[in-house]
Amino acid sequence: MPGTVYVVTSGKGGVGKTTTTANLGGAFAKLGHKVALVDADIGLRNLDLVLGLEKRIVYDLVDLVEGRCQPRQALIKDRRFDDLYLLPASQVKDKEAVTEDQMRIAMRKLAVDFDVVLVDCPAGIEHGFRNAIAGADQALVVTTPEVSAIRDADRILGMLGRRRARLIVNRVRPEMVRSGDMLSIEDVKEILGREIVGVVPDDEEIIDTTNRGEPVVLDGARRLGRIYNAIARRLLGEDVPFTNLADDGLFTRLRRLVIGS
Amino acid sequence: MDTQDNDAVRPSTALTVQDAIAAAQTQTAPSEAVAPQPAAPAQPKPTAPKTIGRTIVITSGKGGVGKTTTTANLGTGLAEAGKQVVVVDADVGLRNLDVVLGLENRVHKHLLDVIEQTSTLDEALVRDRVRRSLYLLPAAQNREKDDVPTDAMAALVQSLAERFDYVLIDSPAGIEKGFRNAVIGAKEAIVVTTPEVSAVRDADRIIGLLPPGVEAKLIVNRVRPALVKKGTMMSVTDVVDILRLELIGVVPDEKEIIIATNRGTPVIDIDGSQTGAAFRRIVKRLLGEQIPIPSFQAPEGFVSRLKASLRLGRS
Numbered sequence: 001m002p003g004t005v006y007v008v009t010s011g012k013g014g015v016g017k018t019t020t021t022a023n024l025g026g027a028f029a030k031l032g033h034k035v036a037l038v039d040a041d042i043g044l045r046n047l048d049l050v051l052g053l054e055k056r057i058v059y060d061l062v063d064l065v066e067g068r069c070q071p072r073q074a075l076i077k078d079r080r081f082d083d084l085y086l087l088p089a090s091q092v093k094d095k096e097a098v099t100e101d102q103m104r105i106a107m108r109k110l111a112v113d114f115d116v117v118l119v120d121c122p123a124g125i126e127h128g129f130r131n132a133i134a135g136a137d138q139a140l141v142v143t144t145p146e147v148s149a150i151r152d153a154d155r156i157l158g159m160l161g162r163r164r165a166r167l168i169v170n171r172v173r174p175e176m177v178r179s180g181d182m183l184s185i186e187d188v189k190e191i192l193g194r195e196i197v198g199v200v201p202d203d204e205e206i207i208d209t210t211n212r213g214e215p216v217v218l219d220g221a222r223r224l225g226r227i228y229n230a231i232a233r234r235l236l237g238e239d240v241p242f243t244n245l246a247d248d249g250l251f252t253r254l255r256r257l258v259i260g261s
Numbered sequence: 262m263d264t265q266d267n268d269a270v271r272p273s274t275a276l277t278v279q280d281a282i283a284a285a286q287t288q289t290a291p292s293e294a295v296a297p298q299p300a301a302p303a304q305p306k307p308t309a310p311k312t313i314g315r316t317i318v319i320t321s322g323k324g325g326v327g328k329t330t331t332t333a334n335l336g337t338g339l340a341e342a343g344k345q346v347v348v349v350d351a352d353v354g355l356r357n358l359d360v361v362l363g364l365e366n367r368v369h370k371h372l373l374d375v376i377e378q379t380s381t382l383d384e385a386l387v388r389d390r391v392r393r394s395l396y397l398l399p400a401a402q403n404r405e406k407d408d409v410p411t412d413a414m415a416a417l418v419q420s421l422a423e424r425f426d427y428v429l430i431d432s433p434a435g436i437e438k439g440f441r442n443a444v445i446g447a448k449e450a451i452v453v454t455t456p457e458v459s460a461v462r463d464a465d466r467i468i469g470l471l472p473p474g475v476e477a478k479l480i481v482n483r484v485r486p487a488l489v490k491k492g493t494m495m496s497v498t499d500v501v502d503i504l505r506l507e508l509i510g511v512v513p514d515e516k517e518i519i520i521a522t523n524r525g526t527p528v529i530d531i532d533g534s535q536t537g538a539a540f541r542r543i544v545k546r547l548l549g550e551q552i553p554i555p556s557f558q559a560p561e562g563f564v565s566r567l568k569a570s571l572r573l574g575r576s
Contacts, residue, residue, distance in 0.1 A: 012324055012434075013323055013326075013434035014323060014326055014434075015324075018459065043466065044322055044323065044435065044462075044463045044466055048570075049458050049459055049567075049570060054569075091466070094436065094437070095435075095437055122434075123323075123325070123433075123435055124324070124354075124433055124434055125354050125405070126405075126406055126435065126437040128435060128437060147360050147522065148360055151355075152357070155402070173516065173519075176516060176520075181516070181519065181520045181523070182519060204485075204488060204493070207485075207493060207494060208488075208493035210457060211457060211494070211495065
């Protein structure tokens with residue numbers, strides 16, 4: 001049975017697609033799955049930097065779809081995990097270098113060899129977006145509890161066709177939700193009307209780990225590591241309660257929202 | 262839709278794209294009909310004739326670094342300084358500048374309507390209720406960036422420059438058609454980045470894609486001095502050293518910006534906000550004042566790593 005291809009998308013940029021892709025990929029790999037991460041942001045790649053693999057790029061996605069290399073030549077193994085691979089984007093080409101059909105074929109081939117394929121989508125709704133979603137079975141829509149991010153998420157949810165789409169609400173600041181300065185998870189769910197599969201708090205650690213190229217999920221003891229692990233397990237069908245933010249007062253809300261409903 | 266407000270901006274005749282394209286092609290001085298003198302006296306403009314406003318694209322490559330927030334705040338600040346300002350949302354399909362300015366309920370027509378002549382410019386412009394010399398030209402939400410012809414976009418920006426002292430264009434993320442349309446009519450660029458490796462790398466990439474002759478300046482946004490001191494964030498000096506652009510501002514990270522955006526009130530108007538104060542200083546620098554910029558220190562490490570990655574990217 002082929003693996004599942006998820007596109008990690010958002011509409012708005014800078015909400016955490018690449019960070020989510022890297023950490024969720026790491027979480028799946030730690031759970032024993034064979035994972036390929038695909039950077040679809042041709043011309044503005046960053047997944048390699050977030051994973052700390054930028055020096056090992058030889059071939060890229062464009063080389064692969066144009067038949068200049070074999071998949072195993074383009075896929076870079078992340079040695080810190082058992083089975084995590086990166087298919088990097090080209091930095092010098094532009095998004096028109098790849099067609100939707102080529103992406104569909106390439107993702108179908110990857111799904112034969114991998115349990116989970118995560119496609120890191122570029123911001124926006126142009127060719128790069130259409131390429132990234134072309135080969136995806138399901139979508140993970142990353143948003144933040146901010147009006148502009150939610151508006152963009154709403155817009156792209158309408159462009160995902162019949163794919164199952166679930167939400168990851170990123171950069172939540174519980175103290176701002178409590179003071180009424182930030183939308184609550186409930187609000188986000190109500191506006192977007194989709195299942196929430198993860199709630200990730202705003203955490204300075206992400207800036208640090210991104211700058212160092214060490215996904216936070218590497219350290220399973222860290223709070224964010226546990227959160228990404230829980231998201232991966234939910235995507236695999238496990239019923240994992242949203243207990244991580246209990247001390248933040250979000251728990252009761254989430255309980256009512258996700259578990260209770 | 263507030264017709265009264267739109268009537269208030271109707272000293273000019275209806276502007277068509279043909280007029281705009283013709284004006285752009287002939288490069289002649291604007292006629293009285295399309296270029297009424299702004300109420301405020303025009304500031305001397307070093308690189309353009311007196312009646313032509315400055316055209317500045319706010320761009321970044323990476324999304325979510327603060328382009329729209331920067332556009333809204335600089336537009337607000339320049340209008341409060343007495344300038345005639347139009348902010349143009351070039352993010353067709355994913356507009357947000359209207360929300361950040363709190364004008365979303367008054368958007369009726371948009372940029373593509375003007376280009377396709379289903380609406381006049383005056384019908385599409387939304388006038389801010391508080392800062393009366395600030396106007397928004399909204400983007401279409403249900404259209405695609407490919408629908409905007411690049412020539413027409415250049416002509417539109419040119420025609421706006423004949424009417425306004427400042428034309429600020431909010432670029433979409435990425436480097437596709439939307440980006441190319443946003444930069445095409447601008448003579449100047451403000452590149453917004455954050456002190457993070459991915460944002461700096463994307464900024465480096467788009468600086469190389471700006472049309473020749475565009476004068477680019479840099480804003481380093483979302484600086485967290487505490488993280489810089491701890492050594493987990495790049496310093497502004499590092500960023501400038503990598504990107505080699507003239508720095509026009511450093512904006513600290515603050516939760517006020519989220520509150521301001523959610524409420525549709527530009528943070529520049531919030532007293533006591535560090536972020537707002539930083540934008541006020543940038544406005545003054547744009548107007549030609551010399552105001553020193555604070556800077557912070559950070560250790561090497563990821564800076565050398567990023568530099569190496571840029572060399573790889575260019576090879």
